[in-house]
Amino acid sequence: MYLPDFEYFSPDSVEEACQLLSKYGSKAKAIAGGTDVLVKMKSDLLAPEVLIGLGQLSPLKKIEYVPGKGVVIGSGVTHNEVRDSKVIQEKYMSVSQAAHHMANNQVRNRGTIGGNISNAVPSADMPPILISLGATATIVGTKGERTLPLEDVFAGPNVTVLEQDEIITEFVIPDGNFTGSTYMKFGLRASGALAVVGVAAAVQVEDGVIKDARIVLGAVSPTPVRAKKAESFLKDKQASEELFAEAGVIASGECKPISDIRASAEYRKDMVRVFTKRALDAAVNKGHV
Numbered sequence: 001m002y003l004p005d006f007e008y009f010s011p012d013s014v015e016e017a018c019q020l021l022s023k024y025g026s027k028a029k030a031i032a033g034g035t036d037v038l039v040k041m042k043s044d045l046l047a048p049e050v051l052i053g054l055g056q057l058s059p060l061k062k063i064e065y066v067p068g069k070g071v072v073i074g075s076g077v078t079h080n081e082v083r084d085s086k087v088i089q090e091k092y093m094s095v096s097q098a099a100h101h102m103a104n105n106q107v108r109n110r111g112t113i114g115g116n117i118s119n120a121v122p123s124a125d126m127p128p129i130l131i132s133l134g135a136t137a138t139i140v141g142t143k144g145e146r147t148l149p150l151e152d153v154f155a156g157p158n159v160t161v162l163e164q165d166e167i168i169t170e171f172v173i174p175d176g177n178f179t180g181s182t183y184m185k186f187g188l189r190a191s192g193a194l195a196v197v198g199v200a201a202a203v204q205v206e207d208g209v210i211k212d213a214r215i216v217l218g219a220v221s222p223t224p225v226r227a228k229k230a231e232s233f234l235k236d237k238q239a240s241e242e243l244f245a246e247a248g249v250i251a252s253g254e255c256k257p258i259s260d261i262r263a264s265a266e267y268r269k270d271m272v273r274v275f276t277k278r279a280l281d282a283a284v285n286k287g288h289v
């Protein structure tokens with residue numbers, strides 16, 4: 001469990017980080033909190049010759065609300081910083097709560113939201129809630145900047161659409177009309193366990209009628225997936241427990257889980273049914289996003 005040899009760079013700017021990633025190509029890897037990269041290196045699963053540290057880049061550490069734009073979360077913000085941020089708690093308590101329910105305190109202190117997204121692990125906890133709220137990712141490389149809906153960043157298990165010289169700089173949760181949102185994680189232990197199933201729901205409810213709903217399923221497909229048929233089903237209907245249960249059945253038909261050491265595909269599908277119902281109930285009835 002020793003780290004292999006590597007060269008380490010600590011760039012002073014995002015531009016320099018991208019140039020280094022471009023210069024060293026496939027020999028190089030960006031590292032933020034290192035809770036994934038270093039574990040893989042110690043386990044001989046990864047052996048980059050060059051590590052490009054993103055930890056000193058202050059533009060990646062911001063959390064702010066920009067009127068007309070939304071809540072901006074730098075990719076280098078740690079999970080505990082997401083959890084404790086007053087800006088995030090005031091605007092999106094559900095995001096703060098999702099950060100609180102992942103990993104353990106040590107990992108939350110080091111692990112970043114950018115690393116969580118860039119890893120593209122299907123069971124990751126932050127993608128579902130951020131996608132449900134319509135978040136975008138800002139990606140910077142040597143050729144410039146681009147902004148993508150977060151759901152379009154994922155290309156498959158552990159694969160994103162990022163080029164070798166690109167990093168994610170920030171996520172933006174745009175101002176929306178959601179009246180409630182939540183992320184529900186089902187793991188095999190109460191804490192510190194990866195999600196067997198994760199379901200995020202964001203809803204806009206007026207006079208008891210669901211005007212808009214976004215449901216995002218984690219750990220049950222190669223990438224986080226919107227349950228779009230369930231979302232359409234809910235539109236313009238009176239919110240009720242029966243309606244949420246029906247939406248859960250529809251959502252369970254919209255995922256493609258695998259069987260692995262943590263659960264069978266059939267069990268995961270059934271948990272999607274159960275947790276979609278619960279997530280909708282919570283999002284509709286808790287009275288805040």
Ligand SMILES: Cc1cc2nc3c(=O)[nH]c(=O)nc-3n(C[C@H](O)[C@H](O)[C@H](O)COP(=O)(O)OP(=O)(O)OC[C@H]3O[C@@H](n4cnc5c(N)ncnc54)[C@H](O)[C@@H]3O)c2cc1C
Pocket residue numbers: 029030031032033034035036037038039054075076101102103104107110111112113114115116117118119123124125126162166167168169192193194195
């Ligand atoms: C014990 C333990 C428990 C865990 N529990 C959970 C859990 O419950 N839920 C969960 O979702 N995850 C969990 N994880 C996984 C991991 O800790 C998180 O995904 C974490 O957020 C990764 O962030 P990091 O900054 O440490 O990433 P790093 O290890 O630094 O990097 C991870 C990957 O992202 C890339 N990267 C990092 N930042 C950027 C960027 N800004 N732009 C482009 N690429 C970037 C790196 O090159 C690397 O490929 C756990 C890990 C451990 C070790």
